[in-house]
Amino acid sequence: MRVLITGVCGFAGHSLARQLPALVPGLEITGFDSLARAGSEINRRTNGVKLIHGDLRCACDLESLPAVDWVIDAAAQPSVMGGVDGKSSSRQMVEHNLLGTLNMLEYCKRHRAGLILLSTSRVCSIVALNALPMHVKDSRFVPTAMVPGLSNKGVNESFSTATPISLYGSTKLASESLALEYGAAFDFPVYVNRCGVLAGAEQFGTAEQGIFSWWIHAWRARLPLRYIGFGAEGLQVRDALHPNDLARLIATQLGNNNTAKPQIVHIGGGMDRSMSLAELSVWCAGAMGAHEVGRDENGRPFDVPWLVMDSSLATSTWDWQPEISLESTLEEIARHATNHPDWITRVNA
Ligand SMILES: NC(=O)c1ccc[n+]([C@@H]2O[C@H](COP(=O)([O-])OP(=O)(O)OC[C@H]3O[C@@H](n4cnc5c(N)ncnc54)[C@H](O)[C@@H]3O)[C@@H](O)[C@H]2O)c1
Structure with a gap:
């Protein structure tokens, strides 16, 4: 099977390019990346992957791509602060994430390639998340009542996606919608995986995105x-x-081209792999010694107090659930931080 991974030099894309050949025999991977993300240059080379340097915003950059059977779209500007933080413009954010998806969909249409779109938990309504009734238990918020789309396992696919959801969230939600329409209109399979926070070694963590990685490296x-x-x-x-x-x-x-399967699923670590920042600090202090954490009462735009993904539909649809424990993910990041003390400055350039 021939697969194109966009964003192949990013955290998710690079991890997938390394893992998938062992899971899918006979896989041929072509990678595509603009190397726009600070740190992505580090992942230029992945064994067995041919990298094509290009920008998804430019339709002509996709013309030279070989035909494939499936596309995994892992290219995006993945921060909720993207387009509003003064570092990149709102237009840039929308063009990377939405125009990029459009060009990718035209490519899928041309080659009748299936699409797996990496979407995000941040399509969930900020107002609805901020309105969840909470109490404090130990050192974390805990929802005290269930609302539509929330169970004791977390937030599921029926949770509100009403705006505001951030510019980032809205480009992903619009990408989801466009992808489903293209798949239906032009007869190719589309699966949307709404991922919670991804975490692991080699992530380009910043204060705005990749929080587990950022916190451990910064600590x-x-x-x-x-x-x-x-x-x-x-x-x-x-x-x-x-x-x-x-x-x-x-x-x-x-x-897989089973049209009866749900096309959008929530996936995440779930309650067993959830943690508050205060709990993460306790973990960091145990692993790396004391460090003072300051306090800033002023909230950040687009932030939410609690977001845990309920992957039940992914489990019943795909017989999937996360296996790697939170402890082992945190240890892996800490080990990487110890072995690469300059990582945080390299990827926050
Ligand atoms: N990291 C997370 O916690 C998280 C959570 C939920 C969803 N996601 C989604 O997963 C996907 C991958 O995220 P990530 O954490 O690996 O991000 P990342 O920034 O590490 O990687 C994204 C890659 O895409 C490339 N890219 C960006 N714009 C491009 C363009 N116009 N053309 C070509 N390449 C481009 C970047 O250079 C980078 O290498 C994104 O779609 C994101 O929305 C990530």
């Missing part, structure tokens, strides 16, 4: 860290999904 380097917003106690919770677990799901989806 190791004794860089300033702050609990921001929500009372500034670090009670906000996320779950962590290791990209190798994502690879197992995608290996099952590749080659």
Whole structure:
């Protein structure tokens, strides 16, 4: 089977390019990346993968791509602050994420290639997430009542996606919609995996994106860290999904053209792999010694207090669930931070 991975030099794309050949025998991978992300240059070479340097925003850059059977779209500007933080423009964000998807879909249409789109938990409504009734238990927020789309396993596919969801979230939600339409209109399979926070070694973590990686690397380097917003106690919770677990799901989806299957699934580490920032700090102190964390009462735009993905539909649809424990993911990141003390400056250039 021939596969094109866009964003192949990014954290998810690179991990998938390394993992999938062992999971799908006979896989031929072509990679595509603009190397726009700081740090992506490090992943220029992956064994057995031919890298094509190009920009998804430019339709002509896709003309020279070979025909494939499946596309895994892992190229995006993946930060909720993208387009609003003054580092990149709003137009750039939309063009990378939405125009990029459009050009990819035209490519899929041309070659009748199936598409696996990496989407995000951040398509979930910020207003609805901020309105969840919470109490504090130990050092984390815990929802106290269930609302539509929320169970004791986390947020599922029926949770509200009403705006505001950030510019990033809206480019992904629009990409999902466009992908499903193209698949239906031009008869190719489309699967959308809405990922929670991805975490693992070699991630290009920043304060805005890749929080588990950023926090551990910054702790190791004794860089300033702050609990921001929500009372500034670090009670906000996320779950962590290791990209190798994502690879197992995608290996099952590749080659599958069963139109009866749900096309959008939530995937994440779930409650067992969830943690608050305060809990992460306790873990870091145990692993790497003490470090002071500052407090900033002023919240950040687009932030939410609690977001854990309920992967039940992915489990019943694809017989998939995460296997890598949170502890082992955190240890892996810490080991990488120890072995690469300059990582955080290289990927935050
Ligand atoms: N990292 C997470 O926690 C997370 C969570 C949920 C969903 N996702 C989704 O997973 C996908 C991959 O995220 P990631 O964490 O690997 O991001 P990343 O920034 O590490 O990798 C993205 C890659 O895409 C490339 N790229 C960006 N714009 C491009 C363009 N116009 N043309 C060609 N290449 C381009 C970048 O150079 C980079 O190598 C994204 O779609 C993101 O929305 C990520």
